[in-house]
Amino acid sequence: MTAPKRRWFQFRLATLFMAMTVLCCWLALVWKDRQVVQERAAVIQFLKSYKLSNGPPAVTMLHDPRHPPVINPKPLPAALARLGAEPVLSIRIPSEMFRASKPGPYFGFDGYLRIEALFPEAYCSVEPRPMP
Numbered sequence: 751m752t753a754p755k756r757r758w759f760q761f762r763l764a765t766l767f768m769a770m771t772v773l774c775c776w777l778a779l780v781w782k783d784r785q786v787v788q789e790r791a792a793v794i795q796f797l798k799s800y801k802l803s804n805g806p807p808a809v810t811m812l813h814d815p816r817h818p819p820v821i822n823p824k825p826l827p828a829a830l831a832r833l834g835a836e837p838v839l840s841i842r843i844p845s846e847m848f849r850a851s852k853p854g855p856y857f858g859f860d861g862y863l864r865i866e867a868l869f870p871e872a873y874c875s876v877e878p879r880p881m882p
Contacts, residue, residue, distance in 0.1 A: 779829075787835045790868050794836075796856065800844055808844070812837035812871075824871040838872040841865060848876045 797808040812823055826837040843865065847857055856865060866874045 780833075783829045783833055786868065787830060787833045790830075790835055790838075793856065793865060793868060794838070797841065797843070800847065808842050810839045810841075812839045814839070824873075826871045838869050840873045840875070841869060842875055842877045844877050 794809050800808060823837070823839060826835060831837075843862060848859070848862055855861060862874070862876065
């Protein structure tokens, strides 16, 4: 008795194209989320280096030991949490930065909206202008 011949799986070219399309779409989403996580880290560093007149710091992280625990914080999106983004509780934007007409991605009202979109879990506010 002869041994049966081994049959390899056969795929159509359309199946290969479909699998490659699904894989590339998934990679594009992961790449975009990775860029958002990197931009979040850059904004946190930028705001921490910016001078505030007084009061709490510009960025308050959720798990900051100097801050009392929060009962019901806004959740961090799952895609950002999987890529290592740290949850932020609150962001105080300096009034000079909010009212500035400087060119830059984080200045003015458009910058405020961009920061708010990058940190959906954070409570964003503009620091009041100090009285003269």
